[in-house]
Amino acid sequence: MRKISLLALMLSLGLALNAQKLKTRSGYVKFFSDAAVEDISAENKQVSSIINLENGEFAFLAPIKAFEFEKALMQEHFNENYMESGKFPKAIFKGKIKGYEQIDLSKDGSYTLVFTGVMTIHGVEQKIEQKVMMTVKDGKASAEAEFMLKCSDYEVEIPSAKADNISNELKITVKFDYA
Amino acid sequence: MLKRYLVALALLPSLLIAQDDLLSELEGDAGQETDYAFATWKGTKVVNLQTNELPGAGVLQYTILHRFGSFSEDFMYNFLGLNNAQVRLTLDYSPTEWLNLGLGHTGFQKTYDGFVKYRLLRQSKGAINMPVSVTGFSSAYYSALRYDEQDFERNLGRRMSYVHELIIARKFNQNFSAQVVPTVIHTNLSQTFEDANTQIAIGLAARYKITAMHAITVEWVPILNGNSYIDPEAADGFSPYNNALSIGMDIETGGHVFQLFITNARGVAEPYAFTQTPGSWLEGDLHFGFNISRVFTMTH
Numbered sequence: 001m002r003k004i005s006l007l008a009l010m011l012s013l014g015l016a017l018n019a020q021k022l023k024t025r026s027g028y029v030k031f032f033s034d035a036a037v038e039d040i041s042a043e044n045k046q047v048s049s050i051i052n053l054e055n056g057e058f059a060f061l062a063p064i065k066a067f068e069f070e071k072a073l074m075q076e077h078f079n080e081n082y083m084e085s086g087k088f089p090k091a092i093f094k095g096k097i098k099g100y101e102q103i104d105l106s107k108d109g110s111y112t113l114v115f116t117g118v119m120t121i122h123g124v125e126q127k128i129e130q131k132v133m134m135t136v137k138d139g140k141a142s143a144e145a146e147f148m149l150k151c152s153d154y155e156v157e158i159p160s161a162k163a164d165n166i167s168n169e170l171k172i173t174v175k176f177d178y179a
Numbered sequence: 180m181l182k183r184y185l186v187a188l189a190l191l192p193s194l195l196i197a198q199d200d201l202l203s204e205l206e207g208d209a210g211q212e213t214d215y216a217f218a219t220w221k222g223t224k225v226v227n228l229q230t231n232e233l234p235g236a237g238v239l240q241y242t243i244l245h246r247f248g249s250f251s252e253d254f255m256y257n258f259l260g261l262n263n264a265q266v267r268l269t270l271d272y273s274p275t276e277w278l279n280l281g282l283g284h285t286g287f288q289k290t291y292d293g294f295v296k297y298r299l300l301r302q303s304k305g306a307i308n309m310p311v312s313v314t315g316f317s318s319a320y321y322s323a324l325r326y327d328e329q330d331f332e333r334n335l336g337r338r339m340s341y342v343h344e345l346i347i348a349r350k351f352n353q354n355f356s357a358q359v360v361p362t363v364i365h366t367n368l369s370q371t372f373e374d375a376n377t378q379i380a381i382g383l384a385a386r387y388k389i390t391a392m393h394a395i396t397v398e399w400v401p402i403l404n405g406n407s408y409i410d411p412e413a414a415d416g417f418s419p420y421n422n423a424l425s426i427g428m429d430i431e432t433g434g435h436v437f438q439l440f441i442t443n444a445r446g447v448a449e450p451y452a453f454t455q456t457p458g459s460w461l462e463g464d465l466h467f468g469f470n471i472s473r474v475f476t477m478t479h
Contacts, residue, residue, distance in 0.1 A: 048205045059201040065214070071476045072235020073434065080218040081391040081431075086353050089214075094202055159392065165433065 022051040022141050022178035029062050029174050031149075033167040040074065040166065042067040049176045051141070056100030058115055060176070062091040082156050083122055092120040093128065103134060103141060110135040115145075121154040132174075142177045216302035219312060219350040219358075222436040222472055223271075223279075223296075225384040225398045226425035227444055227452040228360050231314040231348035233296055236276040237478030242269045244447050246468040249458060260467060267447035271296075272477070285320075285448040292448060294318035302349060316344040320450055333368075340366040342449040344382070354394075357385040362400070364454050374406040378454050380422075386429065394429040396440070400453050408457050423456050425468075438470040 027047035033040040044067045049060035064085035069075040079085040095117015097103075102111050112131050119128045132145040151158055151168050158166045220230035223240065234240045244267040248260030257263055271281025277298040284291055300313040322338045331337075341364070348358035360382030369376050384398040401422045410418035427440025443458040445451075445466055458464030 050201050050205055052201060057201050059205060061202065061205045072238060073474055073476075076218050076235075077431075077433070080353075084353065092202065157391075161432070 020053045024049050024176050024178050027176040032171040035167040036164040042069045056097040058097050059094045088123045105139050108137050122156050124154040126153050145174045211306045213303050213307040214305045216350045219348050219356045221429045221431050225396050226440050228382045228384050229316045229344050231312045231346045233279045234273045239272050239475045239477050242472045244470045246445050246447050246466045250465045251463040265447050287446050289323040290320050290448050292318050292320040312348045314346040318342045337368040340450045354388040364450050375404050379403045392431045396427045398425045421456050421459050423452050436472045441465050
């Protein structure tokens with residue numbers, strides 16, 4: 001009997017350890033292109049992300065087709081001509097959070113942490129080091145960041161005829177509210 | 180000893196999951212979603228056939244279609260056929276993602292038309308598996324042509340013709356798409372008593388993308404019960420109409436799609452292109468032509 005209760009305790013402990021992960025399925029990523037002729041922006045509200053609080057591992061996954069544009073045709077061209085989302089359906093980031101030990105869900109606060117890792121977009125991997133603002137409020141964590149990203153770094157080719165419409169440098173805004 | 184096993188056993192679930200990749204955990208959470216095929220074609224037409232594509236919801240589309248004079252018909256004198264252009268204009272709007280309504284005018288036979296195009300099935304994989312996209316298209320044409328010698332009354336009914344297409348399309352991969360288009364063409368007033376009023380065609384079309392913005396297209400519309408036209412050179416005074424065959428290139432430039440092609444079909448509107456094409460590829464009765472579309476997003 002004692003053995004069984006011990007087993008049960010151990011099992012629940014094992015599961016409790018697992019729970020030290022922060023997750024979201026409705027993370028937000030926006031990009032903004034500021035070119036001579038027009039501004040283009042698109043939003044994705046179906047980004048999933050996870051933080052393992054035990055070892056500071058971090059990942060996010062953005063389905064390319066979930067980027068929503070003002071114009072239907074822009075969205076089609078984005079997927080078909082630029083991102084080739086049939087071949088490369090996801091943008092992925094995988095890395096670590098430096099100083100993840102600071103994240104304390106038991107008290108409110110905000111701190112800037114450095115996320116390092118590898119971003120994969122359009123099948124091309126790039127090393128990234130990015131400052132991220134982490135906020136804890138009422139026991140819930142959120143992460144926010146804003147940075148520039150070059151299309152050419154990910155072999156997303158913008159034809160010269162489109163250079164006045166689409167900027168090679170995109171401003172990316174990221175906001176994840178973890179459950 | 181047993182206790183140690185138990186401890187190890189108890190910690191196993193956490194270890195298993197912790198060692199698992201974070202990414203695969205995210206993907207596992209995502210579950211299976213339906214992935215719909217898109218951009219099977221660059222435009223809403225191949226050349227004369229419709230594609231399964233509709234302009235997006237809230238999009239107004241304007242198209243200009245030209246077919247120039249034949250290569251076999253004093254080509255240089257007619258400035259490469261440009262002096263003899265057949266023109267068609269259309270304007271259509273998609274109130275929703277699955278419905279498109281439009282109006283058109285064609286110079287030949289002074290034809291006015293109204294059309295409706297609607298999505299029935301969308302090619303997809305994942306949670307819902309569907310091998311093809313299916314779109315319906317129906318159009319009614321009114322010829323406003325004046326007749327000097329009225330041998331009988333040209334009332335509304337006698338001026339009408341209709342085309343129905345069922346477009347069954349598949350995007351095989353990023354570059355290659357093809358479609359089969361069972362088509363019914365009905366003309367209330369046939370040219371002769373022997374002619375069929377209702378004709379059936381099985382349209383076939385394919386495209387291959389050579390770059391992100393360029394594609395080669397080919398389209399063939401064999402009629403199963405073709406009619407004949409009056410041909411003074413033929414032994415019995417009649418020659419059968421030919422099937423429309425077109426080879427072209429799509430060029431996409433943001434809001435425009437330019438489609439440049441060579442075709443033996445001179446009539447721009449569907450009933451004329453499919454059932455009234457005297458020209459033959461073998462005899463060099465070819466026409467240069469283009470379709471240009473421009474889209475405007477009306478809603479925000």
